[in-house]
Structures are given as C-alpha cells and as structure tokens.
Amino acid sequence: MIPFILIVLFLGAPAANAASDPPDTMFERVKPCTLCHGESDQAEQHVYYPRIGGKPAGYLYNQLRNFRDGRRHYQPMTILLENMSDDYLMDIARYFSAQMLPVYQPELHSLQSAERELAERMIFSGDPDRDIPACSDCHGRALMGKAPFIPGLLGLPRVYLSAQFGSWRNGGLARGQISDCMSEIAEKLTDQEINAIAKWLSIQVVSGNPEPAGNLSPGLTQRCSSIVQMEIES
Numbered sequence: 001m002i003p004f005i006l007i008v009l010f011l012g013a014p015a016a017n018a019a020s021d022p023p024d025t026m027f028e029r030v031k032p033c034t035l036c037h038g039e040s041d042q043a044e045q046h047v048y049y050p051r052i053g054g055k056p057a058g059y060l061y062n063q064l065r066n067f068r069d070g071r072r073h074y075q076p077m078t079i080l081l082e083n084m085s086d087d088y089l090m091d092i093a094r095y096f097s098a099q100m101l102p103v104y105q106p107e108l109h110s111l112q113s114a115e116r117e118l119a120e121r122m123i124f125s126g127d128p129d130r131d132i133p134a135c136s137d138c139h140g141r142a143l144m145g146k147a148p149f150i151p152g153l154l155g156l157p158r159v160y161l162s163a164q165f166g167s168w169r170n171g172g173l174a175r176g177q178i179s180d181c182m183s184e185i186a187e188k189l190t191d192q193e194i195n196a197i198a199k200w201l202s203i204q205v206v207s208g209n210p211e212p213a214g215n216l217s218p219g220l221t222q223r224c225s226s227i228v229q230m231e232i233e234s
C-alpha cells in the first residue's frame with residue numbers, strides 16, 4: 001500500500017521550473033495515478049486497483065467526474081481529483097484511453113461445467129424472462145466494450161468485478177446512482193450468477209477490439225440514458 005500522503009505531495013508539486021525537475025508532460029503529471037493503477041507495459045496486476053489504460057475515453061471521463069463529484073466513492077481518488085476541471089479530466093481520460101491495453105494474466109480459477117454454462121448463458125444470451133439483456137449486447141460480442149462509454153469486461157480481476165456488482169446493488173452507495181442500467185441488472189442477478197460471471201470473465205485471455213458506438217440498439221441506449229446523457233453534455 002502506498003502511503004497516501006506521498007501521493008498527495010506528488011500531485012501537489014509545482015510544475016517544472018528548475019532545470020533538474022522532470023519535464024511537465026502528461027506522463028509525469030499522472031504518475032500519482034500510475035502508482036496505484038500501473039503503467040500499461042507492466043505485467044504485474046493488483047487484485048483491487050483496476051487497470052485504466054486503453055478503456056474508452058468517454059467511460060474514463062465519466063468515472064473521473066463521478067469520483068470528483070461524489071457519485072462514485074473511493075476517497076483517495078476523490079481527494080486527488082477534487083480541484084480538477086472537466087477539461088483537464090478529459091485530457092487525463094484521453095491520455096489513458098490512448099494507451100495500449102495492459103498485459104493481463106488470466107486468473108486461475110477452475111469452473112465447474114454448470115458454473116461455466118450459467119456464466120456463458122448470462123453473458124451471451126441473458127435471461128429474457130427476467131428482462132436481463134445479454135452482457136454482450138452492450139459490452140460487445142468480444143466483451144471488449146463499445147466506444148465511447150461502455151467499458152470492456154475482460155482483463156479485470158474477479159475481486160474487482162464482484163466489488164462493482166456489490167456497489168451497484170447496495171442502493172447506489174458506491175456507484176449505483178449514476179449507472180442506471182448496471183444497477184438495474186445487478187439487482188436482478190442472483191449471487192450465484194454474479195459469482196459465476198465474475199469467475200468466468202477473470203479467467204479469459206484479453207483479445208479482440210472494442211466496437212464502435214453505433215452498434216448499440218436504441219432500446220439499450222435508453223436503458224443507460226443517464227450515462228449517455230453525461231456523455232452528450234460534455
């Protein structure tokens with residue numbers, strides 16, 4: 001765990017003025033972020049800090065605004081982002097989005113065949129009887145996301161995936177408030193389904209590409225309307 005005070009000091013440091021200071025580039029400016037989130041070319045991965053390189057810019061931008069404005073809660077990040085303008089958050093989002101997808105080592109969980117079938121059914125077909133669309137309808141056939149605001153589902157640790165479902169389900173406390181479609185879906189899924197899905201996703205090899213935004217049907221766009229609106233507003 002990195003002492004938080006060091007990170008704050010780092011981010012608060014004045015821009016390069018002495019010859020010995022590092023140049024004032026985005027790479028230098030986001031160093032406090034990469035202390036936790038990692039550089040995209042590093043192979044190590046942390047179970048809880050999500051990788052952010054290569055995710056869609058609109059999605060990253062929305063998350064940064066959510067942390068800054070108190071709609072998504074993780075205090076160290078809220079403090080770091082507190083005084084940043086929308087434009088600057090967009091610069092940061094574009095910077096990380098343009099990076100290569102990080103190297104991901106698929107986790108080593110073994111799935112029983114019933115668990116695997118359940119996960120694959122929910123991910124690729126959903127459950128029309130319970131009005132649950134397939135994850136792939138929104139997140140893309142390759143599960144690599146759809147530009148500009150739907151993130152990919154591969155390359156995320158199981159612990160992180162389960163934690164996200166936990167926060168969508170607990171009444172919008174951690175991140176549910178703004179993610180209308182994900183909170184709705186998370187509430188309909190059983191614990192067993194979430195466990196199977198998180199396990200299945202975390203053992204996949206990351207491959208394929210994000211799809212363009214145009215592929216999202218009007219019905220599904222409507223379901224996530226608050227997020228889409230945030231994107232359009234910006």
Ligand code: HEC
Nearest residue numbers: 007032033036048049050052060063064074076077080092
């Ligand atoms: C002390 C460690 C730490 C630091 C420093 C930090 N983050 Fe985070 N960040 C996290 C954690 C933990 C989460 C996941 C929180 C959650 O589950 O809601 C997160 C989530 C995010 C997300 C959302 C990811 C997603 O896929 O939804 C983005 C974007 C992000 N951070 C960007 C940044 C940026 C940009 C900075 C620098 C200004 C930064 N972070 C600094 C720990 C950190």
Ligand code: HEC
Nearest residue numbers: 062133134135138150151164179181182197220223224227
């Ligand atoms: C109706 C469209 C839709 C469907 C169906 C859908 N999602 Fe999402 N999902 C979204 C949107 C939009 C976001 C971005 C939320 C935000 O901006 O906070 C998201 C975000 C996520 C994230 C956060 C990723 C990250 O990097 O933090 C996870 C995990 C996720 N979805 C998993 C799933 C799973 C698993 C399913 C199937 C059970 C699913 N989603 C079905 C629209 C959808």
